[in-house]
Amino acid sequence: xxxxxxxxxxxxxxxxxxxxxxxxxxxxxxxxxxxxxxxxxxxxxxxxxxxxxxxxxxxxxxxxxxxxxxxxxxxxxxxxxxxxxxxxxxxxxxxxxxxxxxxxxxxxxxxxxxxxxxxxxxxxxxxxxxxxxxxxxxxxxxxxx
Amino acid sequence: xxxxxxxxxxxxxxxxxxxxxxxxxxxxxxxxxxxxxxxxxxxxxxxxxxxxxxxxxxxxxxxxxxxxxxxxxxxxxxxxxxxxxxxxxxxxxxxxxxxxxxxxxxxxxxxxxxxxxx
Numbered sequence: 001x002x003x004x005x006x007x008x009x010x011x012x013x014x015x016x017x018x019x020x021x022x023x024x025x026x027x028x029x030x031x032x033x034x035x036x037x038x039x040x041x042x043x044x045x046x047x048x049x050x051x052x053x054x055x056x057x058x059x060x061x062x063x064x065x066x067x068x069x070x071x072x073x074x075x076x077x078x079x080x081x082x083x084x085x086x087x088x089x090x091x092x093x094x095x096x097x098x099x100x101x102x103x104x105x106x107x108x109x110x111x112x113x114x115x116x117x118x119x120x121x122x123x124x125x126x127x128x129x130x131x132x133x134x135x136x137x138x139x140x141x142x143x144x145x
Numbered sequence: 146x147x148x149x150x151x152x153x154x155x156x157x158x159x160x161x162x163x164x165x166x167x168x169x170x171x172x173x174x175x176x177x178x179x180x181x182x183x184x185x186x187x188x189x190x191x192x193x194x195x196x197x198x199x200x201x202x203x204x205x206x207x208x209x210x211x212x213x214x215x216x217x218x219x220x221x222x223x224x225x226x227x228x229x230x231x232x233x234x235x236x237x238x239x240x241x242x243x244x245x246x247x248x249x250x251x252x253x254x255x256x257x258x259x260x261x262x263x
Contacts, residue, residue: 020173045204045235052171052206102244108218110211113243117207120242 009078010037015070016055018063018088023055026073030084033077043140046121047082050136053114054086062088062132084136092131147189151179154186160262161192162255169204180212184219193225196258200231205239217248226250230258 010033016022027048034044055071063069069089076083101112118125124137153164163183167175186192197213199205213229220227230252232240240246252258 024172042235048204049206049239056173056206056208107244107248108214110214111207113207113210117239117242 009076009081011077012073012075014073016059016073018059018065018067018069018071020059020065022059022071023052026055026075027051030075030077033075034082037077037079039077039079039082039140043082043138047084047136047138050118050122050125050138051084051086053118054084054134054136057114058086058088058090058132058134061093062090064090080140082136082138082140085133086136087133090132092128094131095127147182147185149182151175152182157196157255157259158262160194160196160259161186161190162196162198162259164198164200165202168201170202170209171204171206173208176206176208176212179209180215183212183216187216187219187223187225191223193223194262195220195225195227196255196262197227197229198231198255198258199229199233199236200255202236203233205236207243210239210243210245214245214248226262228252228258228261230255 012026012029014026016025030051031044031048034047055073058071059065063071072087074085095115098115099106099112101109101116106112118136122136123139124135126135127133151166153166155162163186170176170179186195217227228250231254232251240249240251250261252261
């Protein structure tokens with residue numbers, strides 16, 4: 001079967017339950033669509049990692065696994081752009097207050113690496129003012145490889 | 146002998162070589178189970194030389210990294226040694242970004258890692 005990039009791209013909007021493992025309801029299809037749109041395995045790894053970390057953060061830290069709350073995810077994939085917005089119903093947080101996980105005194109802490117990985121692997125990451133919604137963006141162009 | 150669902154453990158000389166059953170280590174329940182099995186190698190089986198062979202592992206979330214860090218602490222507190230090997234480039238980049246390549250002794254392949262235990 002031959003896959004061709006869809007001219008108009010692929011879009012998805014979905015509400016996830018606040019339960020562990022729910023990220024797969026989005027990521028399985030997201031990964032498939034990234035492949036169809038010609039993204040490289042290393043880019044797909046990067047986008048997968050960032051999306052996984054953000055969705056888990058939203059479910060566990062944002063909604064605190066409250067079954068009454070949802071995590072809204074919207075995705076857009078074209079051959080040149082992958083954009084994912086993840087919004088939870090929690091109180092939000094200040095990403096500027098997340099300690100540097102690479103500081104010597106925090107290097108061996110078990111947690112706190114998700115936000116740094118998102119920033120490193122994506123072209124752009126932006127939180128809303130409340131801190132309960134994050135935009136992840138990766139651009140693919142000739143210069144970026 | 147403990148039964149493992151997330152790992153496969155074999156012995157090469159004195160070294161316990163651990164391989165992972167999952168290609169993608171991301172599901173939180175599985176990571177929890179993985180952590181318990183890894184910790185058991187140290188706390189119950191009293192294994193002193195442990196090599197984690199990541200051959201075949203395609204994805205690792207930060208929650209899994211947390212388990213590896215806790216394992217490293219437990220190994221050190223039991224005066225053992227832990228090494229990692231055969232990590233694919235994308236996952237190695239995760240270790241480099243988080244500077245965990247400074248915490249763990251990471252080797253290219255199993256043979257090099259086994260030799261480094263000597």
